[in-house]
Amino acid sequence: MSTILDTAKRLRAELGADYHDLLIEAIYTDAAQIADSCVSHDTKKARLTFDKMLDRILTHPIGGFVAMGIMFFIVFWITIVGSNIPSQMLADFLLGAVYNTLHEFAAALSTPAWITGFFIDGVYLATAWVVSVMLPPMAIFFPLFTLLEDFGYLPRVAFNLDRLFAKAGAHGKQSLSMMMGFGCNAAGVVATRIIDSPRERLIAIITNNFSICNGRWPTLILIGTLFIGNTAPPALASLVAALSVVAVAVLGIVMSLIVSWGLSRTWLKGEASVFSLELPPYRPPQVMKTLYTSLIDRTLIVLSRAVVMAAPAGAVIWLTSNIIIGDTSIAGHMVNFLNPVGLLLGLNGVILVAYIVAIPANEIIIPTILMLTLTLGQNIAGAQSGVMLELGDAEVYTVLTQVGGWTLLTGVNLMLFSLLHNPCSTTILTIWNETKSLKWTAVATFLPLAMGIIVTFSVNLLVHIF
Amino acid sequence: MTAVTATCETCPAYNAAALKKLGVQVEAADYIIALAGNPNTGKSTVFNALTGLRQHVGNWAGKTVSRAEGAFRFNDKKYKVIDLPGTYSLLSTSVDEEIARDFILFGQPSVTVVVVDATRLERNLNLALQILQITDRVVVALNLMDEAERHGIQIDVRHLSRKLGVPVVPMVARKMQGVPELLQAIEQVATGAYVTRPYRIRQYDERLEQAVQTLVEAIHAEYPDLPNARWVALRLLDGDASIEQAIREGRLGDLTRNNEPGVIALEAVS
Numbered sequence: 001m002s003t004i005l006d007t008a009k010r011l012r013a014e015l016g017a018d019y020h021d022l023l024i025e026a027i028y029t030d031a032a033q034i035a036d037s038c039v040s041h042d043t044k045k046a047r048l049t050f051d052k053m054l055d056r057i058l059t060h061p062i063g064g065f066v067a068m069g070i071m072f073f074i075v076f077w078i079t080i081v082g083s084n085i086p087s088q089m090l091a092d093f094l095l096g097a098v099y100n101t102l103h104e105f106a107a108a109l110s111t112p113a114w115i116t117g118f119f120i121d122g123v124y125l126a127t128a129w130v131v132s133v134m135l136p137p138m139a140i141f142f143p144l145f146t147l148l149e150d151f152g153y154l155p156r157v158a159f160n161l162d163r164l165f166a167k168a169g170a171h172g173k174q175s176l177s178m179m180m181g182f183g184c185n186a187a188g189v190v191a192t193r194i195i196d197s198p199r200e201r202l203i204a205i206i207t208n209n210f211s212i213c214n215g216r217w218p219t220l221i222l223i224g225t226l227f228i229g230n231t232a233p234p235a236l237a238s239l240v241a242a243l244s245v246v247a248v249a250v251l252g253i254v255m256s257l258i259v260s261w262g263l264s265r266t267w268l269k270g271e272a273s274v275f276s277l278e279l280p281p282y283r284p285p286q287v288m289k290t291l292y293t294s295l296i297d298r299t300l301i302v303l304s305r306a307v308v309m310a311a312p313a314g315a316v317i318w319l320t321s322n323i324i325i326g327d328t329s330i331a332g333h334m335v336n337f338l339n340p341v342g343l344l345l346g347l348n349g350v351i352l353v354a355y356i357v358a359i360p361a362n363e364i365i366i367p368t369i370l371m372l373t374l375t376l377g378q379n380i381a382g383a384q385s386g387v388m389l390e391l392g393d394a395e396v397y398t399v400l401t402q403v404g405g406w407t408l409l410t411g412v413n414l415m416l417f418s419l420l421h422n423p424c425s426t427t428i429l430t431i432w433n434e435t436k437s438l439k440w441t442a443v444a445t446f447l448p449l450a451m452g453i454i455v456t457f458s459v460n461l462l463v464h465i466f
Numbered sequence: 467m468t469a470v471t472a473t474c475e476t477c478p479a480y481n482a483a484a485l486k487k488l489g490v491q492v493e494a495a496d497y498i499i500a501l502a503g504n505p506n507t508g509k510s511t512v513f514n515a516l517t518g519l520r521q522h523v524g525n526w527a528g529k530t531v532s533r534a535e536g537a538f539r540f541n542d543k544k545y546k547v548i549d550l551p552g553t554y555s556l557l558s559t560s561v562d563e564e565i566a567r568d569f570i571l572f573g574q575p576s577v578t579v580v581v582v583d584a585t586r587l588e589r590n591l592n593l594a595l596q597i598l599q600i601t602d603r604v605v606v607a608l609n610l611m612d613e614a615e616r617h618g619i620q621i622d623v624r625h626l627s628r629k630l631g632v633p634v635v636p637m638v639a640r641k642m643q644g645v646p647e648l649l650q651a652i653e654q655v656a657t658g659a660y661v662t663r664p665y666r667i668r669q670y671d672e673r674l675e676q677a678v679q680t681l682v683e684a685i686h687a688e689y690p691d692l693p694n695a696r697w698v699a700l701r702l703l704d705g706d707a708s709i710e711q712a713i714r715e716g717r718l719g720d721l722t723r724n725n726e727p728g729v730i731a732l733e734a735v736s
Contacts (some may be wrong), residue, residue, distance in 0.1 A: 004713055007684045008702035011677040019703055022674040023557070027592050030667050034595075035588035038626040041618055193551070196560030280506045281585070281613060286640070293520060 051282050058153070059279070064160040069246065071153070075144045077242035080221055080229075083136035090132035099125065118318055126314020129367035130306045134218045138299045141217060145183075146294040150285035154179050159279060161253070168257045169264025171200035174207070178256060181211030182249075185423055186430040188213075193434075199270045203260050205431055206444045209423045210256040212249050215306070215362030219418050220245050222366055226397045227411025244415070252419050255451070309361035316357065317368060321375045332376055345453060346413040346460030350376065350404065355417070360425045365418070370396065373404040409463050413456045420452030485649055487518025488537040488544070495537060495546035497656045500573065502566055502597055503581030504590050505552035508609040510534075511639040512581055512648070513549040540649050545656075548575070554589075556596045557704070568708055570600050571697070576656045579648070581607045584614035584621055584636070598630065598664040599697040605651045606634040607644070631663035666696070677703060689718055 012019070058067050102124060106116040148154060158179055162172035173195050181188030185208050192204040212220065221241075229241030264270060320331040328336070331353065339349030354368040400406040422445050423431070432441045499516075503509045514520060517536030534549040550569055551562035570578055578601050582590040598604055608623065627634040633651035637644030654660035670678065681699035685692060692698065698718070701709045712718045 004681070004684050004688060004702070005710060007681055008699075008705075011681055012703050012705060015673065015677055015703065019674070020557070022671045023700065023704075024555075026667055026670045026674070027595055030665075031588055031591035031595055034626070034629050034665075035591055037629065038622045039587055040620045040622075193561035193565075196558050196563075283613075 054282060055156070055279065058156045059159050064156070068157055068160060069250075071148070072249065073242055073246050075141065075148070076221070076245045077238060078144060079137050079141045080225055080241050080245075081238050082140045083221075086136040086139075087132060090135065094128040094132050095125070099128065114322075117322065118315060122314045122318025123311050124314070126310045126317065126364065126367055126371075127307050129370075130310040130364060131303065133222065133366055134306055134363060135299070135303060137218050137221050138214070138303065139295060142294045142299050143291050146290050147285045147287070150283065150290055152280050152282045155279055164257055165260065168261040169270070170203045170207075170260040171195045171197060174200065174204040174256075174260065177204050177208060178211050178253070181208040181213065183214060185209055185211065185213045185427040189427060189430045189434055197270070199264075199268045202435065202440055203263050203268055205434060206263065206440070206447060207256040207259050209427065209444065209448045210252040210259070210419065212252055212419060213362070213424075215424065216418050217245075219362065219365050220248055220415055222396075223411050223415050223418075224248075226400070227406075227408055228415075230397065231408065248415050248419050251416075255420070259447070259451075306361055306363035310364050310367065313357055313360075313364050313368065317371055321372070329375075331372060335372065335376055344460065345417070345456040346409050346463070347417060347456060348404065348406075348410065351410075351414060351417070355421060358424075359422070362418075362424055369404075370399060373399060409460065413459055416459065417452050417456050420448050420455055422446065422449045484541050485516075485646075486539040487516070488539055489518050492535050492537045492546045494544065496543040497545045497576035497652075498573065499545050499547045499652060499656075500570055500575035500578045501547060501549045501581060502570065502578055502593070503552055503607075504554055504583060504586075504593055507552065507581045507583040507590065508639045509552055509581045510549060512579070512607060512609065512637070513547060515639055515642055515645050516545075516649075517547055540653060543653070543656075545652070548573070553593065555593055556600075564708070567600075570597060571694075572708075572712070575601070575603070577603050577605055577652050579605045579607055579652065581609050581639075584608050584610050585617055585619060587619075587621065594630070595665065595667060598632070599667060599700070600694050602632075602662050602664040602693065603655050604630075604632045604662060604664060605648070605655055606630060606632055607639075607648055608634055608636045609639050609644075611636045611644075612638045612641070630665045633660060633662075692718070 015022070057063050060067075099120070102120045103116065106120060155176075158172075158175035161175040161178070165172050165174050174192070176194065177188050177191040179188075180191040188208040188211060189205050192201050192208070195201040195204055224244040225238070225241040228244035229237040232240040317331070320334070321329045323330050325333065334353050334356075335349035337349070338352040342348040342350075342352045350369055350372045353372060354365050357368050358365045400410075404410075422428070428441060428445055431444050432438075435441060501509050501513055513534065513536060516538050518538070519534075519536045536547045536549070538545050538547065548569065550566040553560075553563045553566050556563055556567040556570075569575070578597055580594045580597050582594060594604075594606060606626075608621065608626070611621075614621065621636075623634050623636050633655065635644055635648045635651050637648060639645070651660070655662060678696060678699045681702060682695045685695045685698055689695070698709060709718070
């Protein structure tokens with residue numbers, strides 16, 4: 001047995017570094033000969049130039065980035081404008097009609113108050129909130145994104161970014177795993193398997209969290225609409241809101257590049273490897289099929305994940321805000337404890353508690369914040385403790401500004417913190433599975449959080465100085 | 467019911483009717499089918515066409531980086547399909563290529579279907595040729611024929627099949643064209659009705675050829691029945707850790723082709 005290995009070792013030493021070149025040359029020569037003998041090109045039917053023309057624009061060193069910005073801007077704008085009305089209708093129905101019916105039903109059965117509170121005001125409301133906040137934007141955003149993907153546009157984005165990643169000392173394929181991260185960071189981390197150098201793969205894993213994932217888009221879209229969009233005249237509000245969301249997404253890409261650059265010069269030193277990226281032909285997207293799969297597979301899967309997380313979270317929130325220790329509830333103690341830190345970051349205690357509750361799923365950030373703000377703040381809008389109320393976008397704004405004391409700064413910093421904080425627990429687990437290293441899992445978890453703290457703190461400081 | 471004549475049995479329409487998509491019920495399969503191919507050749511589309519599953523299909527490299535499994539029943543035999551990550555070669559150290567390489571070698575699929583992009587035949591053949599060095603039970607699915615036609619590319623399918631020594635099935639998987647023919651080819655190779663004569667790479671440099679020869683002799687001295695000793699030699703020259711380990715643990719002998727088709731050794735890969 002060992003004779004085989006010994007012979008192999010000896011021969012390997014003899015062949016030296018040429019081995020790979022010799023082997024690949026042999027395979028390529030054979031492949032070329034076979035292909036030559038089987039393929040004939042019809043000269044009359046020259047290659048269609050549409051693809052080439054489109055590529056000349058979309059992968060242009062400058063035009064490519066402009067096209068990219070416009071494309072994503074349009075996608076978000078359609079999402080923001082389109083989801084407004086259905087969101088309101090869903091809220092009216094789930095948080096108004098259904099919620100009231102459930103309460104009447106419970107009253108008729110004369111169930112104990114803590115049971116109605118726990119199930120209807122806790123579990124049901126949290127779930128209904130997530131559905132009405134998330135479903136409309138997702139049902140619009142995912143199909144649009146999938147259509148772009150099917151058309152073959154995403155590899156062009158990767159192609160445009162490849163040069164930047166190479167300059168940052170990272171693998172060009174990182175732009176591909178980053179694109180996957182825009183759907184789900186856990187999927188993006190798995191996608192780094194296409195990178196063969198362990199060094200560059202680690203960089204790609206650590207920076208994947210800077211791609212805004214499904215769970216974070218709705219938060220950004222809502223806060224962007226309420227706080228940034230509202231600063232502009234009404235006619236321009238949705239445009240400005242869409243721009244703010246694009247700006248955060250682009251900031252994520254910039255962060256990804258900066259961190260890659262930093263890591264490849266310090267902890268993970270090395271040269272960028274060379275690779276070839278194939279630009280697939282543009283293909284007419286199969287619209288109906290795409291709508292169906294992105295609605296059924298993506299939207300419903302993400303939504304069901306959010307609901308599965310929201311139900312227990314609702315229960316936990318209801319319990320923590322109704323169990324009183326000393327003079328206030330558990331949630332109250334936590335918020336009071338974290339409030340000084342939150343204010344230092346231009347956020348507040350409620351937001352930080354929400355980010356702790358939402359470690360399993362970023363999707364429930366907004367409902368948690370609203371509920372905690374309402375129950376801990378003064379009791380306008382008739383909130384009982386632990387109850388998430390029926391609120392349209394306008395009322396949400398009122399609650400956050402008047403009860404929560406939010407300002408434009410809070411909104412901006414929440415959007416920044418949404419980009420820069422620890423990955424969700426699923427992603428952390430995936431990083432552990434892919435790296436099997438406690439150290440790198442910890443780095444990937446805490447590095448973005450540390451950056452979030454630094455960035456929000458600096459923004460807060462700057463605002464207060466000027 | 468009218469009697470099925472001999473001509474019926476070779477008719478694609480008849481074969482399509484015999485296909486029963488089983489989704490994820492993968493237990494107790496008679497044959498294991500591996501799906502390999504370059505990224506973005508429509509591998510996942512072929513997978514979905516065979517199993518009835520809805521693996522998300524993306525128009526870019528790196529969409530599928532782990533194994534997906536599904537199953538179908540065809541002419542009373544159950545086939546388990548494994549969708550391998552799309553790769554350009556099987557020679558580098560990235561995780562996706564390792565998964566594909568180790569499965570084709572150690573998983574010993576009954577048939578490996580190589581999905582090939584007809585518009586980029588030369589580049590795609592590089593992978594197909596590498597797979598033909600590992601296993602002789604191969605079917606080439608020549609996908610995206612409609613795009614090739616749109617670009618004015620014509621491919622002599624029969625000549626390609628003769629050259630490679632394995633069945634080549636022209637397909638447009640998106641429109642389900644060629645699926646019945648693919649099923650038939652898979653069945654014939656799985657049962658051994660179609661005897662493949664896989665193409666072996668010839669243009670080796672003399673130094674490389676000599677090294678491979680020496681090593682193949684050493685391997686054959688130990689494992690006389692190993693069918694893909696040349697590939698094993700090539701991998702050992704590259705220092706492939708999983709093959710070295712298989713030798714140390716004496717598992718390489720398990721790869722000896724059992725003459726009964728469909729006998730599987732899946733444990734080796736898990």
